[in-house]
Amino acid sequence: MMGGFGLGGGMLFGGLLMIAFWVLVIGGAVWLVVTLARGSQGSLATPVSGQTPLAILQARYAKGEITKEQFDTLKRDVGV
Numbered sequence: 001m002m003g004g005f006g007l008g009g010g011m012l013f014g015g016l017l018m019i020a021f022w023v024l025v026i027g028g029a030v031w032l033v034v035t036l037a038r039g040s041q042g043s044l045a046t047p048v049s050g051q052t053p054l055a056i057l058q059a060r061y062a063k064g065e066i067t068k069e070q071f072d073t074l075k076r077d078v079g080v
Helices: 005-041 053-063 068-078
Strands: none
């Protein structure tokens, strides 16, 4: 009596809901993995070695990687 649209329309809607559900589940899993992977790498604001910027500059100067003028300039830029 409904022209054949009653049952078919419900099946189409159910299929779309199932696809949307799996897209959300898979997308959530990918987001979780990416978030956890980034968290284990640490923040960019924290030096990887755990040293302060001044300590890094002093070590580079001591190794001869930078000159006295570069050390002073970089030290001023760091704010020390």
